[in-house]
Amino acid sequence: MIIFLIGHDFKYETEATVKLFFPAMRFTFCTEDAPRQEDYIRTSLAGETILAESSLSGVFRRSEAQLPQHADKRTAEHALCTLLYEHLTEATGITPPWGMMTGIRPVRMLTAAVEQGSTLEDAVQAMGQTYRVSEQKLALAKETARVQLPLLGRLGPDVVSLYISIPFCPSRCSYCSFVSHSIAEAGKLIPAYVDCLCRELSIWGELIRRLELKLDTVYIGGGTPTAISAEQLGQIMDAVRANMHMDPVREYTVEAGRPDTITPEKLEVIRSHGATRITINPQTLNDKVLRAIGRKHTAQQAVDAFRLARSLGFANINMDLIAGLPEDTPDSFRDTLDRVIALDPESITVHTLTLKRSAALYAQGGSQIANPAAAMVDYSVRRLPEAGYRPYYLYRQKNTLENLENVGYAKPGFESLYNILIMDETQTILGAGCAASTKLVTPDGQITRIHNHKFPYEYIGRFDSLMEKKQQIDQILGGNSHGA
Ligand code: SF4
Structure with missing residues (x-):
């Protein structure tokens, strides 16, 4: 499958997001638009507009959103991957249980937040919002952190x-x-x-x-x-x-x-x-x-x-x-x-x-x-x-x-x-x-x-x-x- 990256260089995170839905697929990347017959995914960043498009088995879809004002590179990357994640959830009918989370240590994320002064509840809520993690996996991560913290x-x-x-x-x-x-x-x-x-x-x-x-x-x-x-x-x-x-x-x-x-x-x-x-x-x-x-x-x-x-x-x-x-x-x-x-x-x-x-x-x-x-x-x-x-x-x-x-x-x-x-x-x-x-x-x-x-x-x-x-x-x- 081809992945177009237009107007940005967020290749690693884009690929990680697409792989959540197509784990065994091999990808090629294009940084310039070109007409395609086969399946493709296209992400673009132009000014403050972000786009996620896909053509999968002949069905074309398009999602668009605006970046928050004065977004830095990291915020833009996360916003674009979130848009792509939601787009692919709809296009494939798949909702990954750990959402967009690609890191290997979700519990460490919670315990680190608690060590920095957050409550466990707030840390769990932030993780759910940021990464779209399912309620079931949030509950599991929370209980693991609760047992682990002492x-x-x-x-x-x-x-x-x-x-x-x-x-x-x-x-x-x-x-x-x-x-x-x-x-x-x-x-x-x-x-x-x-x-x-x-x-x-x-x-x-x-x-x-x-x-x-x-x-x-x-x-x-x-x-x-x-x-x-x-x-x-x-x-x-x-x-x-x-x-x-x-x-x-x-x-x-x-x-x-x-x-x-x-x-x-x-x-x-x-x-x-x-x-x-x-x-x-x-x-x-x-x-x-x-x-x-x-x-x-x-x-x-x-x-x-x-x-x-x-x-x-x-x-x-x-x-x-x-x-x-x-x-x-x-x-x-x-x-x-x-x-x-x-x-x-x-x-x-x-x-x-x-x-x-x-x-x-x-x-x-x-x-x-x-x-x-x-x-x-x-x-x-x-x-x-x-x-x-x-x-x-x-x-x-x-x-x-x-x-x-x-x-x-x-x-x-x-x-x-x-x-x-x-x-x-x-x-x-x-x-x-x-x-x-x-x-x-x-x-x-x-x-x-x-x-x-x-x-x-x-x-x-x-x-x-x-x-x-x-x-x-x-x-x-x-x-x-x-x-x-
Ligand atoms: S390391 Fe574990 S999985 Fe690998 S061969 Fe040995 S017993 Fe099997």
Whole structure:
């Protein structure tokens, strides 16, 4: 489809607005008018007049409005995109649930407004008016902010969290776009990878001591951390304990991930090394759906893994689900969610399927799949609070089915601090391992990111030069420390 941009250069926002209605479409852009036979969208700015026009399947429409007086560039851009949004809502009959909002952290917008002195009600109202967000999503964002605000008590600039990446999985799920490596393909790299990871943890430990920082939360994620052996997992968790002062740590999570990798030995390693929270991520409890996404385990294995963890004393377990998976239906999703609730985990995270180009499912034509994800998400928004779970963190991603969201729900007192902190972006997070990124937050709110290499062979092969790059962290974080 062609998009005409006449008299303005608001290409990025115009494209983002059009994509809300045509997510899988490819666009070409023209800055000069030319006659067209095929479908097109035209936006223009002339003096104080803004126009949105479209010709879609032979139907021509035109909308016109005036800019407010003395509008600056940002106001003009927002006004033009609002006109285009309303125009396309009418032309397509689609009303996106999050309205014109393209940002990934709507709740951060609310909590930031509250921190600057607004009431939550006013912040919600402003978000609804500015972005045309539906009442249902406004209520969800508001409740998430309400749960999150008391947990966001700022801890000071000398407090940091630690993320540890174990990028291996038993096999690759069809929807996965993460740089995860199957054990069969990359298994021989694991011993060298674990050695490098332990060296990186000792470098982080030394930096934490030198700058007199305090460790707040630790998250071992992946991939599937339990895809490696109990001994290797123990080696990594030993390195955490040996290099970090763990007393101030408020939360220590290990993503046990795929049920087919969970064994009594690995759970015992996790428990005995002081992890306080694990997540078991079946994504669905429907065997047909599990097969369709390339999982090699059954729903019963997920239930058994949960019961095993409980029997070994884990008192804070999260389970992850995904709405919109291939072969899933609203009925089978409802069945999954009800069965997960019956297991009584402390938290349940409901993601909506995101299709990125690197996922196998996308190559199979996944971008075209018609999907009842909205009905599934609606059920979870209604059902989980009834069962005692409150939404506590929420984020959106690009290319998510129907522009929906990912929401973590927890029983009161079991909200994951790490999940809140990663979205809040006000705490430094040190990343260890391949594909991990370190996010340094200075007291003035500036964020510097340092990315580790994406693939295990690069991380192992270029480990020394990567660690040299981290010397700059002392200068950036040095200003944060008590001692500096
Ligand atoms: S378990 Fe997660 S990281 Fe591993 S392949 Fe599946 S989606 Fe990707």
